[in-house]
Amino acid sequence: MAFAGTNILLVLAAMLVWIASFWLAATPPPVSLPQQREGVQLTATGMADLIEHSGLPMFMLDGERIVVANAAAREAVGSHTLGQDARVLFRHPTAVELLSEPNGGSATIEGLTGPGSSWQMSRQPIDGRYSLIELVNRTAEIDVSRAHTDFVANASHELRTPLASIIGYVETLVDEGADLPAEQAKRFHVTVLREAKRLQSLVSDLMSLSRVEAEKHDHPREKLDFVGLAQRSARDGAGLDRQDRLDLAGLEGEILVRADEKQLEQLVRNLVDNALKYGEQGTPVSVAIERGERDMAVLTVRDRGEGIPAEHIPHLTRRFYRTDPGRSRAAGGTGLGLAIVKHIVERHRGRLDIASRVGEGTTVTVSLPIAD
Incomplete structure (x- = not known):
């Protein structure tokens, strides 16, 4: 431009704009937090590294916007949270109020990760611009x-x-x-x-x-013959007046399991008693044990009763749950028999299955690991 005879002031202005463009294009320094720790100034990247492996979901906010979310936070609410307004993410009046509270605090957020979920949210201001959010899952409690x-x-x-x-x-x-x-x-x-x-x-x-x-976390160690125990317990559950309805043809041989003898006896008695109570009068109740897949001893108790509608089956092991409360009370049931069975099976590291067809009857299957 100078050689072409352009005005020297215009040339100098063009040079200043050209040099300034290099300065504007340079990478900005990392966002840093004014808080000092042992003389080292923390950056957003440093904070991300610091909280990444925390077991609790944690976020760092720049004003109202999320700039850091650790692994637990991304797993709980999704990776889309980065750059999002925290008020939009939490969508709870108490949470929004907490986010605007200058001194921080804590609040309970319902439904954050799904219906019925409950989280305790704590907010800790770092300075006038940045703050740290921590979530604790209280749903189980x-x-x-x-x-x-x-x-x-x-x-x-x-x-x-x-x-x-x-x-x-x-x-x-x-x-x-x-x-x-x-x-x-x-x-x-x-x-x-x-x-x-x-x-x-x-x-x-x-x-x-x-x-x-x-005792559910105390795994039984004693080895017992499941077949012999089931024979005794089934007869005890039937009592003298219902022995003729028991079909024990499938109880032969010996199969060892690690079990609590009293609890396993109670399990068999409860299942047999239920089958005799709710099975059709005069029809047999079959009790059998066989070796199943994956080294499991499989106990099967089957009645020939009215059966149970499918919508009731998932709830049968709940405490006091009854498909027909009047009939259950008339038969002397407490509504706790299958709840006890479920907890005994869980303690023995087994599996409980209930299958039923209306008009055909119900089959309860308990699978327990065979002892080495």
């Missing part, structure tokens, strides 16, 4: 608390029903005294005895369930 509350409520209801019946009949017997006809008094006494036995069974099952749950 809340589920346990909810299950405990439901269990107490159901147990209270189940205990209250026979107690109310006993108190009512006894009060009538006391008030009427000798004026009550002998036949009616006898009927009242029979009812009180039946309800007292029902209450006794319920308390016994509650204690059994509590013991099994307390």
Whole structure:
């Protein structure tokens, strides 16, 4: 431009613009946090490295925008969070309020990773610009608390029903005294005895369930013959008046498993008792054990009853769950039998399967590892 006779001021201006373009294109220095630790200034990259392997989901925010999310955070809410506005990510009024709180704090966020999920969110300001977000998953704790509350409520209801019946009949017997006809008094006494036995069974099952749950992490070591134990326990579960309905043709030979003898006996008794209660009167209940795949001993208890509709099967092992509450109570059931069976199977590292067809009957299968 100078050789072409261009004005020298215009040449100097063009040179300044050209030099400035190199300065603007240079890589900017990393974003750094003003906080000093042992004389080393932390950068966003350094913070990412610091929290990457933390077991808790953690985010670093630049204002309201997420600039760092560790592996646990990406797994919990997805990798799309980087660069996103935190208020959009959490979408919870309490969380939005916490994000704008200058002194930080904590809040509970519901539904962050799915329906029913619950997370404790904590925000710690680093300076006026940057802040650190930490998430703690509280879903399991809340589920346990909810299950405990439901269990107490159901147990209270189940205990209250026979107690109310006993108190009512006894009060009538006391008030009427000798004026009550002998036949009616006898009927009242029979009812009180039946309800007292029902209450006794319920308390016994509650204690059994509590013991099994307390020992669920203690794997049994004793070797037992599953076949012989099932024969004895099936006869005990049937009692003297129902022996003729038992079909034990499939219980032969010897198969060893590592088991708690009392709990395994209770498992077989519960399954046989259920099958005899809810199977068609006069029809047999088959009990068999065989060697299954993957070195498993497979116990099968089958009845020929009305069967269970498919929608009930996933809930049968819940405490106090009944497909027909009236029939269950009339048969003397507590609603805890299959819950106890499930926990015993879990303690023995086994598997429980329930199959049923309406009009054909129900088959319960328990698979336990064969002892070496």
